[in-house]
Amino acid sequence: MSSEPLLRVENLKTQFFTDTGTVRAVDGISFEVYEGEIVGLVGESGAGKSVASMSLLRLVENPGEIVGGEVTYKGETIFGLEEGPDGELRKRDDMLSNEEMRDRIRGNEIAVIFQDPMESLNPVFTVGGQLREFIELNRDLSREKAREEAVDMLREVGIPDPEERYEEYPHQFSGGMRQRVLIAMALACEPNLIIADEPTTALDVTVEGQIIDLVDDLQEKYGTSFIWVTHDLGVVAEICDRVNVMYLGEIVEQAPIDELFYDTKHPYTDALLDSIPRPDRTVGELDPIEGVMPEAISPPSGCRFHPRCPDAREVCRRVHPENRVVDTTESAEPHRAACVKHDAFDVGYDESPPLEKEPQVTSEPDADTEAGVTGPGPGPGPGTGTGTGTGPGSSGGGGEGSE
């Protein structure tokens, strides 16, 4: 973990300009990926994980746009802005051109594995043909050489009888086998970094296990770094070296894997860990996070998690915490968390009165959620059974919820 990071992301912001307003899908996230490590990007759906990972490759589609921050890969600028003479922000000169991104970075340096292997493979071409074409184009090999390489890659990722299956079509492959093909495709150009976007979510547990093992082996062999995007904390615990927890477009906690699980610093991570049923022991009552994640179009003031946070105090409504180092691990790695309850912030959390909480919503359409915090209500405290929480205080928030 010394030296220069392979990939450095600083204050990255990606926004979507929609008719109803600006969606701040990724709102100032910073993290690094070092050589040979697997970095997790964890969060619920809508947290901005996928947008963040696609922004790294500048693959954000209209109406989305990267509006700020800097992405540096091996010293080259994938994205960067500077202030022009007229005071307007403009793209920096040293930023890689679209051609360079296409020819040199995507596939060759940074590859992607998507969640749905069926949608990533063309159903009318053979699996082998697609893999061969990819290798042919990206590595400048002859057709025959590329074919050999493709068969080798298929064998490498554990597809039985690769010569035969080379000629088959995607529908003849099972989900797990398709995902193996995509891994083969990602690895084919020996990239230094692979972005895996929920690669095992659509798979059965046994197949998921196989894929995780495969990735572990291949990572050891090739030394590839991974950004592993997932919502599954089990997978994270299994495979990641360091983890970034995202909530509503921000990274709220950043820590090595062991510290994240055993010395959790952010209440959201805590709540997330408490809400999952465990395979290894019987949990009597699940302790779900109250409410739902608000929409990124109008995030709550202050700390974005405060309307759902069991530890929320008055100050949390006012102060927006950045992701700050709150502790250092034994191996001198920083443990960052965006929560003002830590001493590193010193904004008067201890003196601040606890928030009277509205009964949080299981019931309101998501856009409304943040409306519940504007006035203290007669609601029950945290930990109330949410099944009966009917959320009377949270109506009339966004226009979207009402008919």
Add this chain to the structure above:
Amino acid sequence: MSDTVQDPGSDRDPDGDRSVIGSEMSGEDVAHGETLLEVDGLKKYFSQESGLLSGVSLDPSQFPPIEIGRNRVKAVDDVNFEIRRGETLGLVGESGCGKSTLGRTILRLLKPTDGNIYFKGQDLADLSGEALRQKRAEIQMIFQDPQSSLDPRMKVGRIIEEPMRAHGMLDDEGREARAKDLLEKVGLDSRHYNRHPHAFSGGQRQRVNLARALSVNPDFIVCDEPVSALDVSIQAQVLNTMEELQEEFGLTYLFIAHDLSVIRHISDRVAVMYLGNVVELAEKEELFENPQHPYTEALLESIPVPDPRQRDARGVLEGEVPSPVNPPSGCRFRTRCPRLIAPDEYAWTDEEWAHTRAFLRAVKRRTFEPMTAAEIEAEFFGGELPTGDAGEIVRRAIDHVATDRGDAGAGVGAETGSGTETESGSDTAGGPEGVGHPNVDWADATELLLESFARQSICARERPAYEVEPEYGTEPHFAACHLHR
């Protein structure tokens, strides 16, 4: 088993006088803890038109099948269990193992090929037409995808009232009152009555589904992956609500899921399905802490545990579920089973059998590069072949796949180019050299090994069914594995 046989004539009438919402059960007929539903020898086969399974899987109009026999997909094959009033039976298995088909067949959304489904003593498999429709007030279903199971053009209130209308329950006002009541019961707000489904998040839509299922006051609900599409934090909320409702209304759930953590949380007893069969059924604690079927063990071991300090505990199950068109004989799991029982014909040591099994699997899946006989012996057998007849067979198998032996006596790289399955292999790690080994005959080796060993095992010859002494609790523990013979 069903000791509370009910007069088939006393079908629950579409009563209009049931009070608005009631924790009172419609069935005074089956007491809490007694058998509510019994499935006996249930089979559901689908006829297969073309090669593609997915095209036919859920089309009851395919029946009756004209052709009897080999080309039918045995989605559910001879399943027996019972569900007691007030309990949750978890049904878990990998995709394609038949759990959804089983759920739908129990509900009689699909017509069973064979077997009986006794609900309160009455055989649902015999019912049809109006009698069946009436019965559906007592058994309801919640589907996986909360989006597609709600009509986007109907308001939520109407959606919840629909089943009551279909069963002639209450009048307009009564239905509206009950719908609003139910909305609150499932953790929504009665003011949502006039909203459309699109205004709700996934978790909330699933709550609407719950309310709709509850509207006709059912006794039994089949929940088909009800929380799989939801985020973890929302999942916990919906699971908690489902448990509360179960307690309040005395509901009985058949809870289908692939997620063992969810199953462990919500179930009282758990049935594990593999390729159309129930392979293990036991009380939750017993099943998770003392699994007796290798498949269950493998499933449990393969779940990633959310604990970084338990990293290396995970095991991996190799291979994939075979086709249900032509499932393996005997125990269906035997083709992937890490504990396949050695055939009695040969005198094995445990180690010899383990080596042979690993070799058999590798040959079948062609997972290794062609190499010389000596290399194969070193790689799979630690240099020592099994003794006796078994060793002789292994030697012959090695002859088929070794690069330096070969049946035709051809040397390495000789281009005979014949044989049905002459498989080429190339060196992965090093040079991209695609030279085949024409004398390597995977198919013959596979066939020889399978025929001599795998198919001689008791696992291939008899279908297992054993009762095991439980370690936790007192419930009977069913395990379909010959290890318990």
